[in-house]
Amino acid sequence: MTNSSLLEACQLGEALKDELVIDIHGHLGPWGAFYLPEEGSPEAMLRLMDRLGIDLVVSSAHLAIASDHIEGNKQVIAANEAYADRILPYLTYNPRYPWEPTLAQAESLRAQGRLYGFKIHTGSHKVQSTDARYFPLYEYANDLGLPVLSHAWDGTIEGQSALLALSKRYPRMSLIAAHSHNGWEVAEPRVEEARQRDNIYLDMAGSMVVFGMLKWMVSEIGAQKVLFGTDIPFIDARPRLGYVLMADISDDAKRLILGLNAQRIFGL
Numbered sequence: 001m002t003n004s005s006l007l008e009a010c011q012l013g014e015a016l017k018d019e020l021v022i023d024i025h026g027h028l029g030p031w032g033a034f035y036l037p038e039e040g041s042p043e044a045m046l047r048l049m050d051r052l053g054i055d056l057v058v059s060s061a062h063l064a065i066a067s068d069h070i071e072g073n074k075q076v077i078a079a080n081e082a083y084a085d086r087i088l089p090y091l092t093y094n095p096r097y098p099w100e101p102t103l104a105q106a107e108s109l110r111a112q113g114r115l116y117g118f119k120i121h122t123g124s125h126k127v128q129s130t131d132a133r134y135f136p137l138y139e140y141a142n143d144l145g146l147p148v149l150s151h152a153w154d155g156t157i158e159g160q161s162a163l164l165a166l167s168k169r170y171p172r173m174s175l176i177a178a179h180s181h182n183g184w185e186v187a188e189p190r191v192e193e194a195r196q197r198d199n200i201y202l203d204m205a206g207s208m209v210v211f212g213m214l215k216w217m218v219s220e221i222g223a224q225k226v227l228f229g230t231d232i233p234f235i236d237a238r239p240r241l242g243y244v245l246m247a248d249i250s251d252d253a254k255r256l257i258l259g260l261n262a263q264r265i266f267g268l
């Protein structure tokens, strides 16, 4: 095991006070299917973040993923207004609806210097990431060099995986592949794709903790391609933080994963 002050903080149960920790896969608000503490309120999230030393979370609203992306976006915008230095908004786009209302929300945030990135949920909205209805969003994000977090970059175009093909078509857009650590059958193809393209990043949010996976991923593609994400408050943030802090990788690698990569990608 590598000598690690971050591991020691974890073992002592201390919050990471002097480290930059950015959770790039957060949510917000109630979820219809099961209980969340205080219905996923920003305040409940912030208490847990304080306990762990998570400085910042980039969040999409559960409502935006489930049924109403415009109203959900209003929730994360309001949370960002209340807690500007702790909660950043992802604007979610459901491509079954016209792009213009989401664009209007994006332009309003951009005018205020608060536009950080987009979230798409191909599984929940049942539209593959290669569908042309997403293209206005990709073109906008690419023009501005913004990241897009996708629950799954599924589908194929031109005989390539969606992730590779879209990363080539939109080279200035950072494509963040969510849930990349959810088992070897997910992680192995994601690593091959991230190896080939500078603008592909692998998020670790999810409930599956696979022994040795983070060490393997860092050895394959480098810590600069891996992003800390927890799915808070949908999933408790603690297991994912422990997954990073207890991994057999250097503290420099942990610092990239926990915050420095996100700081660069999100322009913070």
Ligand SMILES: [Zn+2]
Pocket (backbone or CB within 6 Å): 025, 026, 027, 205, 231, 234
């Ligand atoms: Zn999520």
